[in-house]
Amino acid sequence: MNKFIVVVFSIVLVLISGCSSNNFxxxxxxxxxxxxGQASPIELKILDLEGKPVEGAKVSAVLKMQGMSHGDLSMxxxxxxxxVYAGxxxxxxxxxxxxxxxxxxxxEKWAGEKRFSIVYKNAQ
Structure with a gap:
């Protein structure tokens, strides 16, 4: 019986720690x-779970093209x-x-991914 309680408690702790990692x-x-040849603006709007702006954070991003391995863009x-954080x-x-x-x-540290698509702007 004691082993069962320990296992259940361990599972609950893992679930709680996994759920609390997404506080943004x-x-x-x-x-x-x-x-x-021109830099493109990238912006992130970060809010806490109450919808208040997160200010004073250190934010970075690495852009990777899906299906390609020609290098990453760190910023x-x-x-x-x-x-709002911009680069x-x-x-x-x-x-x-x-x-x-x-x-x-x-x-508090958070890591996650967002996806987007972008096309070449034709000269007009």
Whole structure:
């Protein structure tokens, strides 16, 4: 009986720690198109679970093109206000990307992914 209680308690602890790791609401904003040779703006809006802006966090992202292995685009995002963090990336190819995001806020660390697509902007 004691082993059963220990196993159940261990499972509950694992579930609680896994559930508490997502304490942020994150919205990724990217342009729909890019111009080669020009940096594209990338923004993250980060809110806590109560919907309040997360201010004073350290935020970084690595952009990876899905299905390709030609390198990653690392970027640190700077806080511009109201829970919005911005940076720029030199995107070279159109396609589907994954942004691997890391947040360090008051000792709490979070890592997750957001996906987006971008196309080449035709000269007009």
């Amino acid at each position: 609401q994150i919205k990724l904003s990217t342009p729909k198109s890019f111009t080669p 640190k995002l700077q806080e511009i206000g109201d829970g 720029k990336a030199n995107i070279e190819m159109e396609g589907d990307y994954t942004a691997a995001i890391k947040i360090d806020y008051k000792g």
